[in-house]
Every structure is written in C-alpha cells, then in structure tokens.
Amino acid sequence: MFIRRSKRDLIELGEIEPIEGELLRQLPSYCDPSGDAKSEERLFSKPADPSEAQIIRDWEEFVRPEIRHLFLSARQVVEKDLEQLNSVSDSLEELSIPLPHGDAWLNTLNQARLVLAARYDFSEEELSSHESPKTFFQRDVALMQINFYAVIQERIIDALESG
Amino acid sequence: MGETDVETKTEVDLAIPWNVVVHNDPVNLMSYVTMVFQKVFGYAKEKAQKHMLEVHYKGRSIVWTGAREQAELYVQRLHGYLLLATLERTQ
Numbered sequence: 394m395f396i397r398r399s400k401r402d403l404i405e406l407g408e409i410e411p412i413e414g415e416l417l418r419q420l421p422s423y424c425d426p427s428g429d430a431k432s433e434e435r436l437f438s439k440p441a442d443p444s445e446a447q448i449i450r451d452w453e454e455f456v457r458p459e460i461r462h463l464f465l466s467a468r469q470v471v472e473k474d475l476e477q478l479n480s481v482s483d484s485l486e487e488l489s490i491p492l493p494h495g496d497a498w499l500n501t502l503n504q505a506r507l508v509l510a511a512r513y514d515f516s517e518e519e520l521s522s523h524e525s526p527k528t529f530f531q532r533d534v535a536l537m538q539i540n541f542y543a544v545i546q547e548r549i550i551d552a553l554e555s556g
Numbered sequence: 557m558g559e560t561d562v563e564t565k566t567e568v569d570l571a572i573p574w575n576v577v578v579h580n581d582p583v584n585l586m587s588y589v590t591m592v593f594q595k596v597f598g599y600a601k602e603k604a605q606k607h608m609l610e611v612h613y614k615g616r617s618i619v620w621t622g623a624r625e626q627a628e629l630y631v632q633r634l635h636g637y638l639l640l641a642t643l644e645r646t647q
C-alpha cells in the first residue's frame with residue numbers, strides 16, 4: 394500500500410492489499426471502549442488531579458459529552474470514506490480521503506490505537522519494539538494493528554504537512 | 557463557610573495563573589503530538605517539538621500558563637486530540 398497527497402487535495406491510499414483493506418474496514422469498530430474500563434478511562438482521561446473535585450465534576454457534566462460527540466463524529470467521517478472499499482475483496486483496492494477529513498482520520502486512528510493498547514495493557518517497551526512477533530495470539534495481532542494504524546497516521550501527517 | 561468566603565476563594569482561583577500540562581503517553585506518536593501543539597497553541601514547529609521532547613523524556617511538559625478559563629479550553633482541545641492533558645494551579 395502507498396499513501397500520498399494528490400494534486401487534487403486528496404490523500405490517496407493505493408494498492409491496498411486485501412489484509413490491509415480488512416484492517417482499514419475494521420478500524421471504526423476498534424474505537425468503541427464499551428465494556429472496558431481501562432479503554433474508557435484512557436479515551437476520557439481526567440482533566441486535573443483528583444483533589445480538584447469541582448473541576449472534575451464540571452468536566453464530566455459539561456465537557457465529556459462534547460468530547461464523546463467529537464470522537465463519534467470523527468468515526469462517522471471515516472466510516473463514510475471507508476464505504477469506497479468493497480466489503481470483501483481479494484484484489485488491490487484504492488481509497489481517497491479528502492484533505493479536510495485528515496483530522497478525523499488521525500483522531501479515529503488514535504482512538505483505535507489507544508483502545509487496543511489499553512485493552513491489551515501493552516507496556517511502553519512493547520509498543521516501541523519493532524521485533525516481529527514470535528507467536529500469533531490475539532494480543533500479538535493487536536500490537537501489529539496498533540503499529541499498522543501508526544504507519545497510516547504518520548503518512549497522513551506527512552500528507553497534511555506537505556501542502 | 558459563608559457565601560463571601562466561597563466568592564473570595566473563586567476569585568482567587570480565577571486570578572492565579574494555571575498551567576496546562578501534557579503527560580507522556582507511549583501510544584501517541586511524536587509527530588502527532590508536535591502537530592497537535594502547533595494546531596492548538598499556534599506554536600512554531602521548533603517550539604512544538606521542544607515541548608513534545610520534554611513530554612517524551614521527562615514525562616510531562618507545561619505547555620501553557622495563564623488564566624484558568626483559557627487553560628480549561630486548551631485542556632479540552634488537547635483531550636479532543638486524545639492527549640493526556642491536565643490543568644494545574646501554579647501555586
């Protein structure tokens with residue numbers, strides 16, 4: 394797969410392999426922290442030390458719903474863009490992301506990476522390791538997904554900054 | 557505590573400067589954190605990178621100091637980008 398910025402102000406993902414397409418299609422589903430307290434805690438972290446009880450109470454009442462809405466909106470933008478991909482594919486695919494959708498993609502990729510990292514409780518050392526896994530348990534696959542989404546994030550940042 | 561005491565305390569809270577602190581998170585990419593600092597605070601790339609590296613190596617960086625209301629807005633924006641950010645009193 395390659396990722397580049399086109400002259401038509403699009404971020405183009407080309408030559409997407411079937412496995413890459415599948416991981417992209419799954420992206421929005423990994424953003425849901427439901428049922429996992431650690432993921433929920435990471436996506437909606439506290440804005441101050443616990444001693445600042447009033448700030449935290451106000452935040453939970455007024456700000457958290459807005460942030461939840463922001464995350465959901467970003468996911469919806471990505472879901473809409475992903476409709477360009479076939480539901481099942483055994484050939485190379487392409488995906489064009491309008492430049493104004495770049496932030497929504499970065500946000501959604503980050504949501505998925507943070508939820509996966511919290512859910513599988515990866516250490517800093519594991520996250521920065523570039524060794525190939527020796528096993529393929531669900532946890533190993535989750536780490537590969539985090540790294541795959543990180544590469545896409547990096548390329549989208551490059552594309553956004555190359556204007 | 558009387559009503560006057562509460563009012564005085566609130567006035568003091570608003571008067572003292574507050575820090576916006578960003579904490580290290582091994583998941584967020586360095587390039588992403590730099591980009592967010594540029595977008596949220598309007599920092600030049602060099603200044604944004606300096607704060608990003610401080611977060612990375614020291615675990616936290618005070619990225620802005622000023623009035624509480626503005627500090628709260630900055631923390632809200634940083635959370636919108638999924639950064640670990642908190643509001644702290646300077647005193």
